[in-house]
Amino acid sequence: MNPNLSLLHPYPFEKLAKLKSGAEVPANLSAISLGIGEPKHPAPEFVKQVIAGNLDKLANYPTTKGLDELREAIADWATRRFDLQPGTLTPAEHIVPVNGTREGIFSLVQSVVERTPSAKVVSPNPFYQIYEGAAILAGATPHYLPCDDSNGFIPDFDQVPESVWDDCQILFLCSPGNPSGAVVSRETLTRVIELADRHDFIVASDECYSELYPDESNPPEGLLQTCAAIGRNDYARCVVFHSLSKRSNLPGLRSGFVAGDADILRDYLRYRTYHGSAMPIQHQLASIAAWRDEDHVRENRAAYRAKFEAVVPILREVMEVDYPDAGFYLWPQTPFSDETFALELSERQNVNVLPGRYLSRTVDGYNPGENRVRMALVAPLEECVEAAQRIVNYLKNR
Ligand SMILES: Cc1ncc(COP(=O)(O)O)c(C=O)c1O
Numbered sequence: 001m002n003p004n005l006s007l008l009h010p011y012p013f014e015k016l017a018k019l020k021s022g023a024e025v026p027a028n029l030s031a032i033s034l035g036i037g038e039p040k041h042p043a044p045e046f047v048k049q050v051i052a053g054n055l056d057k058l059a060n061y062p063t064t065k066g067l068d069e070l071r072e073a074i075a076d077w078a079t080r081r082f083d084l085q086p087g088t089l090t091p092a093e094h095i096v097p098v099n100g101t102r103e104g105i106f107s108l109v110q111s112v113v114e115r116t117p118s119a120k121v122v123s124p125n126p127f128y129q130i131y132e133g134a135a136i137l138a139g140a141t142p143h144y145l146p147c148d149d150s151n152g153f154i155p156d157f158d159q160v161p162e163s164v165w166d167d168c169q170i171l172f173l174c175s176p177g178n179p180s181g182a183v184v185s186r187e188t189l190t191r192v193i194e195l196a197d198r199h200d201f202i203v204a205s206d207e208c209y210s211e212l213y214p215d216e217s218n219p220p221e222g223l224l225q226t227c228a229a230i231g232r233n234d235y236a237r238c239v240v241f242h243s244l245s246k247r248s249n250l251p252g253l254r255s256g257f258v259a260g261d262a263d264i265l266r267d268y269l270r271y272r273t274y275h276g277s278a279m280p281i282q283h284q285l286a287s288i289a290a291w292r293d294e295d296h297v298r299e300n301r302a303a304y305r306a307k308f309e310a311v312v313p314i315l316r317e318v319m320e321v322d323y324p325d326a327g328f329y330l331w332p333q334t335p336f337s338d339e340t341f342a343l344e345l346s347e348r349q350n351v352n353v354l355p356g357r358y359l360s361r362t363v364d365g366y367n368p369g370e371n372r373v374r375m376a377l378v379a380p381l382e383e384c385v386e387a388a389q390r391i392v393n394y395l396k397n398r
Helices: 003-007 010-021 045-052 054-058 070-082 101-112 127-136 162-167 186-199 224-230 262-275 281-291 295-317 340-350 380-398
Strands: 095-098 120-125 141-146 166-173 200-207 240-242 256-258 375-377
Touching: 003 127, 010 340, 045 281, 045 375, 054 281, 070 095, 070 256, 070 281, 095 101, 095 262, 101 127, 101 166, 101 200, 101 240, 101 256, 101 262, 101 340, 120 127, 120 162, 127 141, 162 166, 162 186, 166 186, 186 200, 186 224, 224 240, 224 256, 256 262, 340 380
Parallel strands: 120 141, 120 166, 166 200, 200 240
Antiparallel strands: 095 256, 240 256
16 A cells, blocks of 8 residues: 555544544534535526536546636636736646646646655645645645734745745645635735745645635735736746636536646646546536636625624624635634534534634644634525524533
């Protein structure tokens, strides 16, 4: 067996299941989950219809590179959304469709890491666990940058030793962040690009929550947008990950893309030919329809906005809670241990949240996720409000 498999950490939900094993929940209260970050708004009807109308495509093998029309729809969308110089993000060279960003993140790391003994993949801490697992299975060592309220949940890149940057092969960014929702500014992205040039590493920006933002006039900055703003129109050393899962409530479609540096993507495409993860044609056609429509995305944002506006004031009765810059999570501090909070809340109120420490690693004795919980506002509005009221009851009666 691959010995690195034994280095993988249990997934956060496995840890949660273990925490709760043997615990009883109140029979008179229905379960409400704020634990798993799975979108629950309905999938758009027009997307379902495209799939239903193209079932005959099941008779064909899809290509790894995908349909030209899909990459064109993605190039149009990204160019418009991120103010790119028209014609610089080409469907032919700068875009690779993937079966969701999880798969894309994992496989990109496998294709770019050079297995040297000192190879490092640097990521925020807390982080999306695939960054770490992909690094370990590619033979690299994960290096974690703490994110907490002292740095606004964005790594302090200037605190990272030069030796770490020298060994760094990929730096992951997650903006808007999971779990904090924090958005990395253009200024910081520019600084990160300078570091990548100086130390020759790839900046991989996971932007799968980029379309869930509260202010219609202020969408989050993206890495390619910063490239365009500083005249880096070849996107050198930069790749971004985008997904229809959150933007369009299509987590089951498994559809996203990687875009950016053409040299990286050429080798990545070659890797994927062997990896064997081509997107089914009917899913590509459905994805084209989804990327070409913004109305359903605006409605989606409005639904999340309504939930944040309803839930945050209720929770503020009993705990400090900030509105996130973007995304669908709350990341409040707990008045005592995050594990105790999650366990008791389940036992007393049948509401599930994820202990923050399960999303992060302890480095030098410090775990930046400790004494926070992640609450995903994915359930319908009434359920989110009910969950918030039960949290108030729990803390008031404890
Ligand atoms: C930060 C982050 N990146 C990537 C993903 C993967 O999303 P998908 O594979 O559905 O595109 C998730 C899913 O929860 C996530 O939270």
